[in-house]
Amino acid sequence: MDLHSGLPYWIIKNPLFDYYNPLKKDLETDIVIIGSGITGALMAHELCRTELECCVVDKRSIATGSSAASTALLQYEIDVPLCRMAEQIGEKNAVTAYRSCLQSISDIEAVLKETDIDADFERLPSIFYASDEKGVKLIEREYEIRKRYELPVELLNKGELHKRYKMRTYAGALLNRQSAQLDAYKAATQLFRYHIKKDHLQIFTYTKISSCEETPQGCRLKTKDDRTIRCKYVIVAAGFEAGQFLPEKVMKLTSTYALISHPIDNKDLWPEHSLIWETAEPYIYVRTSGNRIIIGGEDEDFNNPEARDELLREKTEKLEKKFHTLLPSVPFKAEMIWCGTFSTTKDGLPFIGTWPGTERIFFDLGYGGNGITFSMIGAQIISNLLQGKEDERKDVFGFGRIC
Template sequence: MDLHSGLPYWVIKNSLLDYFHPLEDEFSTDIVVVGSGITGALMVHELCSAGLKCCVVDKRSIATGSSAASTALLQYEIDVPLCRMSDMIGEDNAVSAYRACLQSISDIEKVLESTGVDGCFERVPSLFYASTPKDEQLVKEEYEMRKKHNLPVCLLGKEEIKKRYKLEAPGCGLLNEVSAQIDAYRAATGLLLYHMKKDGLEVFTHTGVKECVEKQGGYVIETDGEHKINCKYVIVAAGFEAGKFLPQEIMDLTSTYALVSHPVNPAELWPEHCLIWETADPYLYIRTTGGNRIIIGGEDEKFCDPECRDALLRKKTRILEKKFKKLFPDIPFKTEMAWCGTFSTTKDGLPFIGTWPGKDRMFFDLGYGGNGITFSMIGAQIICRQIQGMEDERSKIFGYERIEKYW
């Protein structure tokens, strides 16, 4: 399936990486990472930093799957509000999930700093507003829950939001000062190139995985080019395309839409350039870029058919433009590029990280939902530790034991 279509901003901004290296012979390594997007890149970083021998395989060019279309907001908030998640998985587990996401933002920052990779990481505040006056109660409940557990949050009234951010919000909102934004495509390609140079990492592009055959002590990966890779472990970091490796369906596929504006006069942008999203489901989300452009995303649809998804792009573009105009009537917005893509969500808003029961040598690093990149950082750390025989308390929250409850 085409993961996205249209004209994703990131591959234009950065130019497409001309790297072509398909597997053309038999190969052996300790760990094979399937997927070269930001999830796979963070996974590789953790493995290489721990001195573990690994390689990457991807059926596409590096990071040209979902990462090329990601709007890349980094927030500790999860798609399911903390007050609701607490009812689903228990308050302690929900709080631990939120705290793990909070820590992962700093961990991503450290990864980029330590490698010298310019992933356009930028600390910005995040504003989560009530989409309707009726949703104000949810926002206030969420505020109380976060305050109870000392999570960074501030409650702003509707008028205060307008005064501070020029935003015509329908209701009150929650502000935090600890969020960030990134260029997922630039970060992923940068990290992989860094470890190719530093650690001799092999990245086999245009190499599809046809089958993973379990053997004693590991796997034999059979590629679409009829070559084989012998390994001890397989880590699947291929987003919703990981479904072919899973014994049952664990995610819902959703189509989403995004557009980026012409450059805007910096004086006309809202103060602090905070990330913006809302309580509605599906929700609208807004960010800026380093070049003073505005990115808007949302208008999700509960289907994954690429032709149906793509046919709606013009209509969704007009809707997103109107929604932005309603929120920011004084900011000029003219669409320069628009794109759409498919992503995965789970019923509890959490990722799936670790091994499937009974498959001790095949790991899944599946950062589904709006927090895909922060979840990917968490998954990379958990799986790297598990391969080294170490425990990680977070695995109990993000693991597969909860499947029976929701699927």
């Protein structure tokens, strides 16, 4: 399936990583990572820094799947609000999930500093605004539980939103100052470049894995070209395409839409260039990239690329209209538009770890709007487990909650 269509901004903004290295002979190694997006890149980084031998395989060019279409907002807030998540999985586990996401933003920043990679990482506030009366009640409940657990949050009324951020909303919003944004494609490709040079990391592109089998001695993978890879462990970091390696379906496929504006004068942007998203479902979200504005959302619950693409013009018009209603003083004219397919889960959480009853095939599946922060968490958990270290987060994000 085509993971995206249209013109994703990131592969126009950045030079493509012209890396071509299909696997041409059988291979033996310790750990195989399937997937070369931002999830695979963070996973490879964690393994390389702990000196665990690994390689990466991908059926495409590096980072040209969902990572190329990601709008890359980094928030501790998860698609399912904390107050609702607490009802689904218990307050303790829900708070652990939120605190883990908060920490992962700093951890991603640390990875980029440690490797001296400029991936346009930028710390910014985030505004979660009420779209309707239902949203008003939600942010009141959400504010209460976040304050109780000392998570970063401020409550703003409608007037404050308009005065401070030029926003015209139904009511108030929650503000936190611990969010960020980056360029996911740039981060992934530069992390791989770093470890190819420093650790001689092997990456095999245009190498499609057709089967993956766990054995008492390790794992055996077969490629579409009938090459065999033998290893001790496999880590599947292939997003929704990981479905072929799972015993049953655990995610829902969702199509999402995004557009980026022409460059505008910086004085016309809203103050602080905050990330913005709403309480309505499906929600829209807004960020900047330099002096351009990115709008995303208008998600649809289908995975047919043709049906997804047919709605591109209609969704563009809806997103532009919503933006002009929200920020009427800010000029916006779309220059590039694209759409992509992503995965979501009922509780808004990723799936990290092994399937019950297996020991050697790990999954690092950062499903939902927090895919990149989840990817950082997944890389840490799996790296710890491979080193024989306990990680209390594994049960919160593991398959045990559905099996």
